[in-house]
Amino acid sequence: MSKLARWLAVRSIVARLDVPAYWQQPAYRDRMQQWIREGLGGVCLFGGTVEQAARAAHEIQSLAAVPVIVAADLEFGLPMRFSGGTAFPRAWALARAGRPEWTAAVSRAIARQARWCGIGWNFAPVCDLATHPATSIGVRAFGADAVEAAAHVRAWVLASQAEGVWACAKHFPGHGDVAVDSHEALPELTISREQLWERELEPFRAALAAGVAGVMLGHLRVPALGIREEPASLSAHAIGFLREQLNYEGIIITDALDMGAILQYWSTAEAVERALRAGVDLLLMPADLEEAVEAAVHLLERTPELVSQRRQSLLRVQRVRARLDTSELSSEGEDPAASSSLALQVAWAAIELAGDAGLVPLPADAHVALFAYVVDKRLELATLFFRLLSQQTRCHCDMAYIDPELTPEEEYRLLEAIAGATHAVVVFLLPPRVSAQGISRAYEFAAACASRLPTVAVVCGNPSVPIPPAVKAVVRTYSDTEPSVAAAAFVLAGIQPLWGEHGLV
Numbered sequence: 117m118s119k120l121a122r123w124l125a126v127r128s129i130v131a132r133l134d135v136p137a138y139w140q141q142p143a144y145r146d147r148m149q150q151w152i153r154e155g156l157g158g159v160c161l162f163g164g165t166v167e168q169a170a171r172a173a174h175e176i177q178s179l180a181a182v183p184v185i186v187a188a189d190l191e192f193g194l195p196m197r198f199s200g201g202t203a204f205p206r207a208w209a210l211a212r213a214g215r216p217e218w219t220a221a222v223s224r225a226i227a228r229q230a231r232w233c234g235i236g237w238n239f240a241p242v243c244d245l246a247t248h249p250a251t252s253i254g255v256r257a258f259g260a261d262a263v264e265a266a267a268h269v270r271a272w273v274l275a276s277q278a279e280g281v282w283a284c285a286k287h288f289p290g291h292g293d294v295a296v297d298s299h300e301a302l303p304e305l306t307i308s309r310e311q312l313w314e315r316e317l318e319p320f321r322a323a324l325a326a327g328v329a330g331v332m333l334g335h336l337r338v339p340a341l342g343i344r345e346e347p348a349s350l351s352a353h354a355i356g357f358l359r360e361q362l363n364y365e366g367i368i369i370t371d372a373l374d375m376g377a378i379l380q381y382w383s384t385a386e387a388v389e390r391a392l393r394a395g396v397d398l399l400l401m402p403a404d405l406e407e408a409v410e411a412a413v414h415l416l417e418r419t420p421e422l423v424s425q426r427r428q429s430l431l432r433v434q435r436v437r438a439r440l441d442t443s444e445l446s447s448e449g450e451d452p453a454a455s456s457s458l459a460l461q462v463a464w465a466a467i468e469l470a471g472d473a474g475l476v477p478l479p480a481d482a483h484v485a486l487f488a489y490v491v492d493k494r495l496e497l498a499t500l501f502f503r504l505l506s507q508q509t510r511c512h513c514d515m516a517y518i519d520p521e522l523t524p525e526e527e528y529r530l531l532e533a534i535a536g537a538t539h540a541v542v543v544f545l546l547p548p549r550v551s552a553q554g555i556s557r558a559y560e561f562a563a564a565c566a567s568r569l570p571t572v573a574v575v576c577g578n579p580s581v582p583i584p585p586a587v588k589a590v591v592r593t594y595s596d597t598e599p600s601v602a603a604a605a606f607v608l609a610g611i612q613p614l615w616g617e618h619g620l621v
Contacts, residue, residue, distance in 0.1 A: 125408075243290070514534060
Protein backbone atom coordinates (compact mmCIF):
# COMPACT_ATOMS: atom_id res chain seq x y z
CA MET A 117 0.00 0.00 0.00
CA SER A 118 2.79 2.45 0.88
CA LYS A 119 4.36 2.21 -2.58
CA LEU A 120 1.01 2.78 -4.30
CA ALA A 121 0.10 5.58 -1.90
CA ARG A 122 3.38 7.35 -2.54
CA TRP A 123 3.05 7.06 -6.31
CA LEU A 124 -0.51 8.43 -6.20
CA ALA A 125 0.61 11.25 -3.89
CA VAL A 126 3.57 12.30 -6.03
CA ARG A 127 1.53 12.03 -9.22
CA SER A 128 -1.10 14.40 -7.79
CA ILE A 129 1.28 17.35 -7.41
CA VAL A 130 2.31 20.08 -9.85
CA ALA A 131 5.42 21.56 -8.19
CA ARG A 132 7.10 24.91 -8.64
CA LEU A 133 10.28 24.78 -10.72
CA ASP A 134 12.64 27.76 -10.52
CA VAL A 135 14.33 27.75 -13.93
CA PRO A 136 17.48 29.73 -12.97
CA ALA A 137 17.99 27.53 -9.90
CA TYR A 138 17.52 24.42 -12.04
CA TRP A 139 20.47 25.40 -14.22
CA GLN A 140 22.65 27.10 -11.61
CA GLN A 141 22.25 24.88 -8.54
CA PRO A 142 23.24 21.22 -9.11
CA ALA A 143 21.63 20.01 -5.87
CA TYR A 144 18.31 21.64 -6.78
CA ARG A 145 18.44 20.20 -10.29
CA ASP A 146 19.26 16.71 -9.02
CA ARG A 147 16.38 16.80 -6.54
CA MET A 148 13.87 17.98 -9.16
CA GLN A 149 15.03 15.24 -11.53
CA GLN A 150 14.63 12.71 -8.74
CA TRP A 151 11.04 13.84 -8.25
CA ILE A 152 10.40 13.55 -11.97
CA ARG A 153 11.75 9.99 -12.04
CA GLU A 154 9.57 9.18 -9.05
CA GLY A 155 6.50 10.21 -11.02
CA LEU A 156 5.86 13.88 -10.15
CA GLY A 157 2.62 14.96 -11.80
CA GLY A 158 3.96 18.18 -13.20
CA VAL A 159 5.95 21.36 -12.81
CA CYS A 160 5.06 25.03 -13.11
CA LEU A 161 7.94 27.04 -14.54
CA PHE A 162 9.16 30.39 -13.22
CA GLY A 163 11.99 32.72 -14.22
CA GLY A 164 14.98 32.63 -16.49
CA THR A 165 15.09 33.12 -20.23
CA VAL A 166 12.75 31.53 -22.73
CA GLU A 167 15.62 29.35 -23.95
CA GLN A 168 16.45 28.19 -20.40
CA ALA A 169 12.78 27.39 -19.74
CA ALA A 170 12.54 25.42 -22.99
CA ARG A 171 15.67 23.41 -22.19
CA ALA A 172 14.37 22.63 -18.69
CA ALA A 173 10.94 21.60 -19.99
CA HIS A 174 12.33 19.28 -22.65
CA GLU A 175 14.91 17.76 -20.30
CA ILE A 176 12.28 17.07 -17.66
CA GLN A 177 9.95 15.49 -20.18
CA SER A 178 12.75 13.23 -21.40
CA LEU A 179 13.36 11.96 -17.86
CA ALA A 180 9.73 11.11 -17.13
CA ALA A 181 8.57 7.50 -17.44
CA VAL A 182 5.08 8.82 -18.25
CA PRO A 183 4.28 12.28 -19.68
CA VAL A 184 4.62 15.05 -17.12
CA ILE A 185 2.56 18.24 -17.10
CA VAL A 186 4.67 21.32 -17.84
CA ALA A 187 2.69 24.44 -16.98
CA ALA A 188 3.18 28.18 -16.62
CA ASP A 189 1.20 31.38 -16.02
CA LEU A 190 1.24 33.03 -19.44
CA GLU A 191 -1.77 35.33 -19.25
CA PHE A 192 -0.16 37.89 -21.57
CA GLY A 193 2.53 35.69 -23.08
CA LEU A 194 5.93 34.23 -22.27
CA PRO A 195 7.29 37.50 -20.77
CA MET A 196 4.89 37.11 -17.85
CA ARG A 197 7.29 34.49 -16.47
CA PHE A 198 10.40 34.50 -18.67
CA SER A 199 12.76 36.86 -20.43
CA GLY A 200 11.93 36.69 -24.12
CA GLY A 201 8.96 35.97 -26.32
CA THR A 202 6.16 38.36 -27.28
CA ALA A 203 4.27 40.38 -24.69
CA PHE A 204 0.60 40.97 -25.52
CA PRO A 205 -1.87 43.38 -23.91
CA ARG A 206 -3.62 42.27 -20.74
CA ALA A 207 -7.05 40.65 -20.88
CA TRP A 208 -8.95 43.87 -20.08
CA ALA A 209 -7.32 45.57 -23.05
CA LEU A 210 -8.36 42.63 -25.25
CA ALA A 211 -11.94 43.12 -24.08
CA ARG A 212 -11.67 46.88 -24.67
CA ALA A 213 -10.46 46.25 -28.21
CA GLY A 214 -13.81 44.54 -28.59
CA ARG A 215 -13.05 41.75 -31.04
CA PRO A 216 -13.06 38.16 -29.73
CA GLU A 217 -11.28 37.11 -32.94
CA TRP A 218 -8.32 39.22 -31.82
CA THR A 219 -8.43 37.50 -28.45
CA ALA A 220 -8.38 34.17 -30.27
CA ALA A 221 -5.40 35.31 -32.35
CA VAL A 222 -3.51 36.39 -29.20
CA SER A 223 -4.31 33.10 -27.46
CA ARG A 224 -3.20 31.17 -30.51
CA ALA A 225 0.11 33.05 -30.71
CA ILE A 226 0.80 32.53 -27.01
CA ALA A 227 -0.01 28.83 -27.33
CA ARG A 228 2.39 28.39 -30.23
CA GLN A 229 5.20 30.09 -28.35
CA ALA A 230 4.39 28.05 -25.23
CA ARG A 231 4.41 24.81 -27.19
CA TRP A 232 7.82 25.70 -28.63
CA CYS A 233 9.01 25.98 -25.02
CA GLY A 234 7.60 22.58 -24.13
CA ILE A 235 4.81 24.12 -22.05
CA GLY A 236 1.57 22.21 -22.47
CA TRP A 237 -0.70 23.91 -19.95
CA ASN A 238 -1.19 27.67 -19.73
CA PHE A 239 -2.90 28.77 -16.50
CA ALA A 240 -5.17 31.17 -18.38
CA PRO A 241 -7.64 32.67 -19.07
CA VAL A 242 -8.65 34.63 -15.99
CA CYS A 243 -12.44 34.23 -15.76
CA ASP A 244 -12.84 36.62 -12.83
CA LEU A 245 -14.55 39.96 -13.39
CA ALA A 246 -12.92 43.30 -12.53
CA THR A 247 -15.94 44.51 -10.57
CA HIS A 248 -14.15 45.80 -7.46
CA PRO A 249 -11.95 48.89 -7.96
CA ALA A 250 -9.41 47.69 -5.42
CA THR A 251 -9.24 44.10 -6.64
CA SER A 252 -5.86 42.46 -7.22
CA ILE A 253 -7.32 41.00 -10.43
CA GLY A 254 -7.91 44.26 -12.31
CA VAL A 255 -6.47 44.22 -15.83
CA ARG A 256 -5.92 40.46 -15.66
CA ALA A 257 -9.69 40.05 -16.21
CA PHE A 258 -11.65 40.60 -19.42
CA GLY A 259 -13.31 43.63 -17.85
CA ALA A 260 -16.35 43.91 -15.60
CA ASP A 261 -19.15 42.88 -17.97
CA ALA A 262 -19.95 39.17 -17.59
CA VAL A 263 -21.39 38.63 -21.06
CA GLU A 264 -18.54 40.46 -22.79
CA ALA A 265 -15.94 38.63 -20.72
CA ALA A 266 -17.57 35.27 -21.51
CA ALA A 267 -17.19 35.86 -25.26
CA HIS A 268 -13.46 36.51 -24.87
CA VAL A 269 -12.99 33.58 -22.48
CA ARG A 270 -14.61 31.26 -25.01
CA ALA A 271 -12.41 32.60 -27.83
CA TRP A 272 -9.26 32.17 -25.70
CA VAL A 273 -10.02 28.59 -24.65
CA LEU A 274 -10.93 27.36 -28.12
CA ALA A 275 -7.87 28.95 -29.75
CA SER A 276 -5.34 27.77 -27.16
CA GLN A 277 -6.59 24.21 -27.09
CA ALA A 278 -6.80 24.05 -30.88
CA GLU A 279 -3.04 24.69 -30.75
CA GLY A 280 -2.57 21.82 -28.29
CA VAL A 281 -2.00 23.91 -25.15
CA TRP A 282 -4.47 23.26 -22.33
CA ALA A 283 -6.33 26.27 -20.98
CA CYS A 284 -7.32 26.77 -17.34
CA ALA A 285 -10.33 28.79 -16.16
CA LYS A 286 -9.40 30.64 -12.97
CA HIS A 287 -10.08 31.51 -10.13
CA PHE A 288 -13.34 29.65 -9.52
CA PRO A 289 -15.96 30.77 -8.57
CA GLY A 290 -14.73 34.34 -9.17
CA HIS A 291 -12.08 36.46 -7.46
CA GLY A 292 -12.87 39.86 -8.97
CA ASP A 293 -15.25 41.34 -6.41
CA VAL A 294 -12.96 41.19 -3.37
CA ALA A 295 -10.49 43.78 -2.11
CA VAL A 296 -8.19 41.37 -0.25
CA ASP A 297 -5.30 39.90 -2.23
CA SER A 298 -5.18 36.12 -1.77
CA HIS A 299 -1.40 36.22 -2.24
CA GLU A 300 -1.40 37.85 1.20
CA ALA A 301 -4.59 36.87 3.06
CA LEU A 302 -7.89 35.00 2.66
CA PRO A 303 -10.66 37.06 0.99
CA GLU A 304 -14.41 36.50 1.17
CA LEU A 305 -16.84 36.95 -1.70
CA THR A 306 -19.96 38.45 -0.09
CA ILE A 307 -22.57 38.30 -2.82
CA SER A 308 -25.84 36.41 -3.15
CA ARG A 309 -26.13 33.04 -4.84
CA GLU A 310 -28.29 34.66 -7.54
CA GLN A 311 -25.67 37.31 -8.30
CA LEU A 312 -22.95 34.67 -8.29
CA TRP A 313 -24.88 32.61 -10.84
CA GLU A 314 -25.83 35.51 -13.11
CA ARG A 315 -22.54 37.41 -13.00
CA GLU A 316 -19.44 35.65 -11.62
CA LEU A 317 -20.19 32.25 -13.14
CA GLU A 318 -21.01 33.45 -16.66
CA PRO A 319 -17.37 33.44 -17.90
CA PHE A 320 -16.73 30.08 -16.23
CA ARG A 321 -19.78 28.57 -17.94
CA ALA A 322 -18.39 29.84 -21.25
CA ALA A 323 -15.05 28.18 -20.54
CA LEU A 324 -16.73 24.89 -19.59
CA ALA A 325 -18.90 24.97 -22.72
CA ALA A 326 -15.73 25.46 -24.78
CA GLY A 327 -14.25 22.28 -23.27
CA VAL A 328 -11.63 23.89 -21.04
CA ALA A 329 -9.06 21.36 -19.84
CA GLY A 330 -8.85 22.64 -16.27
CA VAL A 331 -10.50 24.82 -13.66
CA MET A 332 -8.41 26.44 -10.94
CA LEU A 333 -10.10 26.87 -7.57
CA GLY A 334 -9.59 30.27 -5.96
CA HIS A 335 -8.38 30.93 -2.44
CA LEU A 336 -11.51 32.69 -1.20
CA ARG A 337 -14.48 32.01 1.03
CA VAL A 338 -17.85 32.02 -0.73
CA PRO A 339 -20.76 31.84 1.74
CA ALA A 340 -23.26 31.76 -1.14
CA LEU A 341 -21.94 28.28 -1.97
CA GLY A 342 -21.65 27.16 1.65
CA ILE A 343 -17.89 27.82 1.62
CA ARG A 344 -17.48 29.60 4.96
CA GLU A 345 -14.50 28.23 6.89
CA GLU A 346 -12.00 27.14 4.28
CA PRO A 347 -11.46 28.56 0.79
CA ALA A 348 -12.95 27.18 -2.41
CA SER A 349 -9.56 25.65 -3.18
CA LEU A 350 -9.93 23.28 -0.22
CA SER A 351 -13.70 22.86 -0.32
CA ALA A 352 -15.84 19.87 -1.26
CA HIS A 353 -18.71 22.34 -1.77
CA ALA A 354 -16.84 24.07 -4.61
CA ILE A 355 -15.93 20.78 -6.27
CA GLY A 356 -19.42 19.38 -5.82
CA PHE A 357 -20.89 22.51 -7.42
CA LEU A 358 -18.56 22.19 -10.41
CA ARG A 359 -19.22 18.49 -10.88
CA GLU A 360 -22.94 18.32 -10.09
CA GLN A 361 -24.38 21.75 -10.88
CA LEU A 362 -22.14 22.68 -13.82
CA ASN A 363 -21.55 19.10 -15.03
CA TYR A 364 -17.82 19.64 -15.34
CA GLU A 365 -15.76 16.55 -16.12
CA GLY A 366 -12.32 18.10 -16.63
CA ILE A 367 -9.39 18.64 -14.28
CA ILE A 368 -9.82 20.60 -11.04
CA ILE A 369 -6.62 22.09 -9.64
CA THR A 370 -6.02 24.26 -6.59
CA ASP A 371 -4.53 27.70 -6.85
CA ALA A 372 -0.93 27.78 -5.61
CA LEU A 373 -0.77 26.37 -2.09
CA ASP A 374 2.22 28.55 -1.20
CA MET A 375 0.12 31.74 -1.09
CA GLY A 376 -0.70 33.76 2.03
CA ALA A 377 -4.39 32.84 1.92
CA ILE A 378 -3.32 29.26 2.71
CA LEU A 379 -0.14 29.61 4.76
CA GLN A 380 -1.67 32.06 7.24
CA TYR A 381 -4.21 29.47 8.29
CA TRP A 382 -2.93 25.98 7.48
CA SER A 383 0.35 24.14 7.26
CA THR A 384 1.29 22.52 3.97
CA ALA A 385 0.24 19.12 5.38
CA GLU A 386 -3.13 20.44 6.55
CA ALA A 387 -3.83 22.16 3.24
CA VAL A 388 -2.93 19.04 1.25
CA GLU A 389 -5.14 16.84 3.39
CA ARG A 390 -8.11 19.20 3.12
CA ALA A 391 -7.72 19.54 -0.65
CA LEU A 392 -7.51 15.79 -1.22
CA ARG A 393 -10.48 15.09 1.02
CA ALA A 394 -12.42 17.73 -0.91
CA GLY A 395 -11.71 15.87 -4.15
CA VAL A 396 -9.31 18.06 -6.15
CA ASP A 397 -7.49 16.34 -8.99
CA LEU A 398 -4.17 18.20 -8.73
CA LEU A 399 -2.37 20.15 -6.01
CA LEU A 400 -0.52 23.21 -7.30
CA MET A 401 2.80 24.28 -5.80
CA PRO A 402 2.64 23.25 -2.14
CA ALA A 403 5.09 25.34 -0.13
CA ASP A 404 7.03 22.28 1.03
CA LEU A 405 7.06 19.46 -1.51
CA GLU A 406 8.41 16.82 0.90
CA GLU A 407 5.81 17.71 3.52
CA ALA A 408 3.04 17.65 0.91
CA VAL A 409 3.97 14.18 -0.33
CA GLU A 410 4.29 12.76 3.17
CA ALA A 411 0.93 14.24 4.19
CA ALA A 412 -0.76 12.79 1.11
CA VAL A 413 0.80 9.36 1.65
CA HIS A 414 -0.26 9.35 5.29
CA LEU A 415 -3.82 10.33 4.36
CA LEU A 416 -4.12 7.67 1.64
CA GLU A 417 -2.76 4.95 3.92
CA ARG A 418 -5.31 5.63 6.60
CA THR A 419 -8.21 6.45 4.27
CA PRO A 420 -8.42 3.65 1.67
CA GLU A 421 -11.52 5.10 0.01
CA LEU A 422 -9.41 8.05 -1.17
CA VAL A 423 -7.16 5.72 -3.16
CA SER A 424 -10.00 5.14 -5.62
CA GLN A 425 -10.58 8.89 -5.78
CA ARG A 426 -6.90 9.49 -6.61
CA ARG A 427 -7.02 6.91 -9.36
CA GLN A 428 -10.09 8.59 -10.84
CA SER A 429 -8.37 11.97 -10.71
CA LEU A 430 -5.30 10.71 -12.53
CA LEU A 431 -7.51 8.96 -15.08
CA ARG A 432 -9.27 12.30 -15.62
CA VAL A 433 -5.91 13.94 -16.35
CA GLN A 434 -5.10 11.17 -18.81
CA ARG A 435 -8.45 11.58 -20.58
CA VAL A 436 -7.78 15.29 -21.07
CA ARG A 437 -4.31 14.48 -22.40
CA ALA A 438 -5.79 12.01 -24.89
CA ARG A 439 -8.53 14.45 -25.95
CA LEU A 440 -6.04 17.26 -26.58
CA ASP A 441 -3.48 15.18 -28.44
CA THR A 442 -0.71 17.32 -29.97
CA SER A 443 0.79 14.67 -32.24
CA GLU A 444 -1.01 15.93 -35.36
CA LEU A 445 -0.20 19.60 -34.82
CA SER A 446 2.17 21.55 -37.00
CA SER A 447 5.58 22.27 -35.50
CA GLU A 448 5.66 25.62 -37.27
CA GLY A 449 6.53 28.39 -34.83
CA GLU A 450 4.90 31.77 -34.42
CA ASP A 451 6.12 34.65 -36.62
CA PRO A 452 7.62 37.17 -34.12
CA ALA A 453 6.96 40.16 -36.39
CA ALA A 454 3.33 39.19 -36.91
CA SER A 455 2.89 38.62 -33.17
CA SER A 456 4.36 42.02 -32.29
CA SER A 457 2.18 43.68 -34.89
CA LEU A 458 -0.94 41.99 -33.51
CA ALA A 459 0.00 42.99 -29.97
CA LEU A 460 0.41 46.66 -30.88
CA GLN A 461 -2.75 46.70 -32.99
CA VAL A 462 -4.85 45.37 -30.11
CA ALA A 463 -3.15 47.72 -27.64
CA TRP A 464 -3.89 50.70 -29.89
CA ALA A 465 -7.56 49.73 -30.24
CA ALA A 466 -7.91 49.49 -26.45
CA ILE A 467 -6.70 53.06 -25.70
CA GLU A 468 -9.24 55.34 -24.02
CA LEU A 469 -8.86 59.15 -23.92
CA ALA A 470 -10.79 61.26 -21.42
CA GLY A 471 -10.71 64.98 -20.66
CA ASP A 472 -9.17 67.70 -22.80
CA ALA A 473 -8.63 66.14 -26.23
CA GLY A 474 -6.63 69.25 -27.21
CA LEU A 475 -3.71 68.01 -25.10
CA VAL A 476 -3.46 64.66 -26.90
CA PRO A 477 -1.45 64.49 -29.05
CA LEU A 478 0.99 66.85 -27.38
CA PRO A 479 1.61 70.17 -29.20
CA ALA A 480 4.64 69.92 -31.49
CA ASP A 481 6.36 72.91 -29.84
CA ALA A 482 5.71 71.78 -26.26
CA HIS A 483 8.41 71.55 -23.61
CA VAL A 484 7.28 68.42 -21.78
CA ALA A 485 8.23 67.22 -18.32
CA LEU A 486 7.88 63.43 -18.45
CA PHE A 487 7.55 61.53 -15.18
CA ALA A 488 7.24 57.76 -14.92
CA TYR A 489 5.79 56.62 -11.60
CA VAL A 490 7.34 53.17 -11.31
CA VAL A 491 6.27 50.40 -8.93
CA ASP A 492 7.76 46.91 -8.76
CA LYS A 493 11.02 47.67 -10.63
CA ARG A 494 9.37 48.44 -13.99
CA LEU A 495 12.11 50.73 -15.22
CA GLU A 496 12.33 49.01 -18.60
CA LEU A 497 8.70 49.96 -19.38
CA ALA A 498 9.29 53.55 -18.32
CA THR A 499 12.41 53.69 -20.48
CA LEU A 500 10.46 52.33 -23.45
CA PHE A 501 7.82 55.04 -23.04
CA PHE A 502 10.43 57.79 -22.75
CA ARG A 503 12.37 56.54 -25.77
CA LEU A 504 9.38 56.17 -28.07
CA LEU A 505 7.80 59.49 -27.16
CA SER A 506 11.05 61.44 -27.52
CA GLN A 507 11.80 59.75 -30.86
CA GLN A 508 8.35 60.27 -32.35
CA THR A 509 7.74 63.93 -31.47
CA ARG A 510 9.55 67.23 -31.93
CA CYS A 511 8.77 68.16 -28.32
CA HIS A 512 11.59 69.02 -25.97
CA CYS A 513 11.39 66.34 -23.28
CA ASP A 514 12.84 66.27 -19.77
CA MET A 515 12.46 62.87 -18.11
CA ALA A 516 12.55 61.49 -14.58
CA TYR A 517 11.73 58.25 -12.81
CA ILE A 518 9.87 58.41 -9.50
CA ASP A 519 8.56 55.78 -7.09
CA PRO A 520 6.53 55.46 -3.85
CA GLU A 521 9.62 56.34 -1.81
CA LEU A 522 9.74 59.87 -3.26
CA THR A 523 10.13 62.32 -0.37
CA PRO A 524 8.45 65.74 -0.24
CA GLU A 525 11.87 67.35 -0.58
CA GLU A 526 12.70 65.33 -3.69
CA GLU A 527 9.30 66.16 -5.18
CA TYR A 528 9.86 69.87 -4.57
CA ARG A 529 13.27 69.77 -6.28
CA LEU A 530 11.85 67.90 -9.28
CA LEU A 531 9.02 70.37 -9.74
CA GLU A 532 11.34 73.33 -9.37
CA ALA A 533 13.63 71.85 -12.02
CA ILE A 534 10.87 71.90 -14.63
CA ALA A 535 10.02 75.57 -14.25
CA GLY A 536 10.52 76.10 -17.98
CA ALA A 537 8.20 73.29 -19.08
CA THR A 538 4.87 74.01 -20.77
CA HIS A 539 3.26 70.57 -20.22
CA ALA A 540 3.62 67.58 -17.92
CA VAL A 541 2.96 63.89 -18.51
CA VAL A 542 2.77 61.47 -15.58
CA VAL A 543 2.82 57.80 -16.55
CA PHE A 544 1.44 55.42 -13.93
CA LEU A 545 3.20 52.06 -14.33
CA LEU A 546 1.34 50.06 -11.72
CA PRO A 547 1.13 46.25 -11.61
CA PRO A 548 -2.23 44.59 -10.84
CA ARG A 549 -1.18 44.19 -7.21
CA VAL A 550 -0.11 47.53 -5.74
CA SER A 551 -0.47 48.88 -2.21
CA ALA A 552 -2.83 51.69 -1.28
CA GLN A 553 0.24 53.67 -0.24
CA GLY A 554 1.73 53.29 -3.71
CA ILE A 555 -1.45 54.56 -5.35
CA SER A 556 -1.88 57.48 -2.97
CA ARG A 557 1.69 58.69 -3.56
CA ALA A 558 1.12 58.61 -7.32
CA TYR A 559 -2.07 60.64 -6.85
CA GLU A 560 -0.26 63.25 -4.77
CA PHE A 561 2.52 63.67 -7.30
CA ALA A 562 0.13 63.99 -10.24
CA ALA A 563 -1.85 66.60 -8.30
CA ALA A 564 1.32 68.57 -7.63
CA CYS A 565 2.20 68.53 -11.35
CA ALA A 566 -1.31 69.54 -12.35
CA SER A 567 -1.22 72.50 -10.00
CA ARG A 568 1.68 73.93 -12.03
CA LEU A 569 1.26 72.74 -15.63
CA PRO A 570 -1.37 71.33 -18.01
CA THR A 571 -0.94 67.66 -17.18
CA VAL A 572 -1.75 64.41 -18.96
CA ALA A 573 -1.97 61.23 -16.87
CA VAL A 574 -1.21 57.97 -18.66
CA VAL A 575 -2.61 55.01 -16.73
CA CYS A 576 -0.84 51.84 -17.82
CA GLY A 577 -2.69 49.31 -15.74
CA ASN A 578 -5.80 49.27 -13.60
CA PRO A 579 -8.11 51.98 -15.03
CA SER A 580 -9.70 52.49 -11.61
CA VAL A 581 -6.61 54.24 -10.23
CA PRO A 582 -7.83 57.62 -8.90
CA ILE A 583 -6.71 60.65 -10.90
CA PRO A 584 -6.65 64.19 -9.44
CA PRO A 585 -9.44 66.43 -10.83
CA ALA A 586 -6.87 69.05 -11.86
CA VAL A 587 -5.33 66.67 -14.41
CA LYS A 588 -6.49 67.91 -17.82
CA ALA A 589 -6.47 64.66 -19.82
CA VAL A 590 -6.22 60.95 -19.06
CA VAL A 591 -5.02 58.19 -21.37
CA ARG A 592 -5.95 54.70 -20.18
CA THR A 593 -4.41 51.59 -21.73
CA TYR A 594 -6.19 48.88 -19.66
CA SER A 595 -2.89 47.03 -19.62
CA ASP A 596 0.58 47.37 -18.11
CA THR A 597 2.55 45.43 -20.71
CA GLU A 598 5.04 46.53 -23.36
CA PRO A 599 2.69 46.93 -26.37
CA SER A 600 0.23 48.98 -24.30
CA VAL A 601 2.98 51.29 -23.05
CA ALA A 602 4.19 51.67 -26.64
CA ALA A 603 0.67 52.41 -27.90
CA ALA A 604 0.26 55.13 -25.27
CA ALA A 605 3.50 56.78 -26.39
CA PHE A 606 2.35 56.73 -30.02
CA VAL A 607 -1.01 58.25 -29.05
CA LEU A 608 0.69 61.13 -27.24
CA ALA A 609 3.01 61.62 -30.21
CA GLY A 610 0.06 61.71 -32.60
CA ILE A 611 1.38 58.84 -34.70
CA GLN A 612 -0.73 55.82 -35.61
CA PRO A 613 1.45 52.78 -36.33
CA LEU A 614 0.76 50.90 -39.54
CA TRP A 615 0.65 47.14 -39.36
CA GLY A 616 0.54 44.45 -41.94
CA GLU A 617 0.30 40.69 -42.00
CA HIS A 618 3.98 40.27 -41.23
CA GLY A 619 4.60 43.08 -38.80
CA LEU A 620 4.73 46.85 -38.57
CA VAL A 621 4.91 48.70 -41.85
